[in-house]
Amino acid sequence: MKKLTLSLFALILMLALAACGGAKDEEKPADNAKPEDKPAEESKEVTITHELGETTLEKNPEKVVVFDFGTLDTLDELGIEVAGLPQSNVPGYLSKYEDEKYENLGSLKEPDFEAINAMKPDVIFISGRQTDLYDQLSEIAPTIFMGVDTANYMESFKENMGKIATIFDKEDEMNTELAEVDASIEEIKTKTEGIDSNALIILATEGKVSAYGPSSRFGLVHDVFGFEPADEKIEVSTHGQNITFEYILETNPDILFVIDRDAAIGNGATAKDSVENDLVKKTNAFKNDKMVYLNGEYWYLSGGGLQSIKEMIKEVEAGL
Structure with a gap:
């Protein structure tokens, strides 16, 4: 009787061990499992x-x-x-x-x-x-x-925004922001297509002026927003083409966009007094109240940002 009891116990123990082994075998992935069947760790x-x-x-x-x-x-x-x-x-x-x-x-x-x-x-x-x-x-x-590549401003701007969105997982928010920017630009372009006016962009600092045309640092006024340039041959450079106030009169723009560097860097001066001199007052821009002063903080210091591009669009719209 004792031998029978021991034999029965041994049999039960063997069956239990076999069951555990089977469970463990079921938990192991099949040797022929494909890599895509296994959960992959998301790269950080x-x-x-x-x-x-x-x-x-x-x-x-x-x-x-x-x-x-x-x-x-x-x-x-x-x-x-x-x-x-x-x-x-x-x-x-x-x-x-x-x-x-x-x-x-x-x-x-x-x-x-x-x-x-x-x-x-x-x-x-x-x-x-x-x-x-x-x-x-x-x-x-x-x-x-x-x-920002000024010759391809919006494409370059959007690439930069995409980099930030990717790095910080902000794709959805960025797509919404860029859609709003695109819509605002399209509104301006619709209006510029219907006006018979040209424009000149100048940067003013310490009584001196330089001009910017298409594909230049501030050329998006022409390239993106659609304003016809008053001079097609302005030299493309980071610092603009040095000009005189006589040049502004000779070019005689219908709209004059003025970026005030003095105000942007906070040296206590403003460009308005030096720009609105006797020569500039003879231009169509001055006579028709189309002297548009652009905020140098957005244009000179922080161009290429989400906030600055929105403000730049609003300011340029004033030229219409």
């Missing part, structure tokens, strides 16, 4: 291609350093936190970034490398003024160039 890295190269970084970086005010403008619009920036000449509408809670990292042309390195940022955004410093900054953290 993203590679961004830009004018200066390719940059790989973690998505949704936390310590963000910005040396381009257009990018700062966009991050602010999307509610993305910034850790550090150059606090000199920050546009007035972004003045909250002058607070001491943000690291002051020098100036646009002279970054404080020691301070940047001490921060150990997760990403650094730069533009044209820091092009020559790209390699140095890349040694500190992933660095992305965000300059």
Whole structure:
């Protein structure tokens, strides 16, 4: 009887072990399972291609350093936190970034490398003024160039917006923002197609003036918004073509767009007194009250941002 009981116990134990083994075998994936049948881990890295190269970084970086005010403008619009920036000449509408809670990292042309390195940022955004410093900054953290190609303004602008949207998982919000921008531009283009007027864009600073035509730094007035240029042969350059007030009179634009650099950089001066002189007062633009003063903060300091492009559209519309 005792032997029978032991034999029965041994049989029960063997059956239990066999059942456990079968369960474990069922949990194991089949040896011939295809890779796509297995759950894949979502990559947290993203590679961004830009004018200066390719940059790989973690998505949704936390310590963000910005040396381009257009990018700062966009991050602010999307509610993305910034850790550090150059606090000199920050546009007035972004003045909250002058607070001491943000690291002051020098100036646009002279970054404080020691301070940047001490921060150990997760990403650094730069533009044209820091092009020559790209390699140095890349040694500190992933660095992305965000300059706008003025010859292809909207295409370049949208590419930059796409980079930000991808990095910070903001695709849906960005698509909505860009749709609004496109609609506003189409409204202006519809109106410019129906006017028989030409326009001249000038940058005024310290009593001097320079002109900008199609494909130039401020050429989107012509290329994107559709205003006919008063002079088709203006030299394309970052700093514009040096001109005289006699040139403005000879060109005699119907609309004169004036970007006031003095007001933008806050040196206490404004361009209006020097621009509205006896020569300019003889132009069609002055006579017909078509002197349109553009806010240099949007045009000169932070062009290429989500907020600035919206304000630029509104200001240009005043020329109609």
